[in-house]
Amino acid sequence: MAKRKLIQLIVPRERGESGQSFVELALVVFILALLLAGVVEFGYMMNNYLHVFDAGREAARYVSSADPFAPGHEAEFYYVAALKAAQTIYPIPLNPADGDIFADDILVSVFSLNASGAVVDRYPSASGWSLCANYAGFTSYLTSQGISIPEAVSGSGWGSCTPGASKLSTAEVTSRLVNGAPATGAVSVEILYNYPQLLKLPVLTSVIPDPVSLYVYTVMPNSAAEPLP
Numbered sequence: 001m002a003k004r005k006l007i008q009l010i011v012p013r014e015r016g017e018s019g020q021s022f023v024e025l026a027l028v029v030f031i032l033a034l035l036l037a038g039v040v041e042f043g044y045m046m047n048n049y050l051h052v053f054d055a056g057r058e059a060a061r062y063v064s065s066a067d068p069f070a071p072g073h074e075a076e077f078y079y080v081a082a083l084k085a086a087q088t089i090y091p092i093p094l095n096p097a098d099g100d101i102f103a104d105d106i107l108v109s110v111f112s113l114n115a116s117g118a119v120v121d122r123y124p125s126a127s128g129w130s131l132c133a134n135y136a137g138f139t140s141y142l143t144s145q146g147i148s149i150p151e152a153v154s155g156s157g158w159g160s161c162t163p164g165a166s167k168l169s170t171a172e173v174t175s176r177l178v179n180g181a182p183a184t185g186a187v188s189v190e191i192l193y194n195y196p197q198l199l200k201l202p203v204l205t206s207v208i209p210d211p212v213s214l215y216v217y218t219v220m221p222n223s224a225a226e227p228l229p
Contacts, residue, residue: 009127037201041208048092049214052064053090059106060189064220067188068110068123070191078129079141081108081189086131086150089191095153096132096161099194101213106131106153107190114142116176117227119170120227128166128190132158164192168217185225190217 060086068077085106086094094104107128112120131138135158142149168188194211197204204210 006086007023010125010138026080032120033094037199037204041197041199041201041204045195045212047215048195049216051089051092052078052214053216055085055092056189056191056216058088059108060187060218060220063108063187063189064222065224066168066222067224068118068222069224075134077110078108078124078134079138082106082131083142083147083150083185085191086153089152090150091152092193093155095155095157096193096194097157098196098211099192099213100209100211102164102194103132103162104194104217104218105161105192107164107166107188107192109166109168109188109190110225111170111173111186111188111201112225113177113181113184113186114227115181115183115216117174117179117181119174119177122170126170128164128168128188130163131166132161133163135161136160154188166190167192167215168219172200185222185227186219187222187225188217188219190215 059081062079063081066080068074068078070077089114094106096103098104107130109128110123112122114120115193131153135153139149142217166188168190173186173188193213197208197210197212200210
């Protein structure tokens with residue numbers, strides 16, 4: 001009898017410990033799964049960011065030796081820059097209708113810099129050249145050259161998008177110049193991109209906005225934009 005009572009006292013205690021262990025395990029698994037989801041989401045976002053960063057850098061480098069003021073080919077300079085960016089960013093698609101802070105866009109600016117470290121002028125305007133605003137001309141140029149529209153910018157949203165504005169202000173460019181440096185020119189390529197979360201877990205979207213607005217820019221020298229005496 002004493003042995004049976006001892007077993008009865010022990011069994012409920014073991015069941016309680018088993019239930020407690022299960023709850024603890026569930027909590028640990030949930031936290032680990034959340035951490036894993038965060039790592040996966042961040043990894044995909046970083047991968048897309050690197051694609052966007054490379055696209056801006058390659059486009060700026062590609063047109064750094066081109067003449068933005070070649071008679072009769074002024075618009076071509078911007079078309080080629082946008083084309084190079086769109087080709088390099090593949091397979092990341094740009095969606096000009098997406099984003100709460102800004103819509104996806106490719107922006108190009110040309111700067112003329114004098115010897116005193118000031119911006120003489122900025123082309124084509126202070127807000128920069130926008131692919132969204134010039135999409136019709138961009139596609140017409142590609143068609144005339146027998147070039148297919150890159151998949152990254154082939155969506156239907158480009159026909160009715162709101163043009164983006166440069167986030168790289170002329171004042172910021174001026175603040176980075178070295179006083180006394182020789183007069184020169186520069187070209188900048190900016191890409192506005194909204195990363196749509198891959199997993200779209202409510203736990204993550206409640207903390208991190210979906211999509212996540214990413215912005216990159218690259219500035220390269222362009223001697224053809226050097227101000228004239």
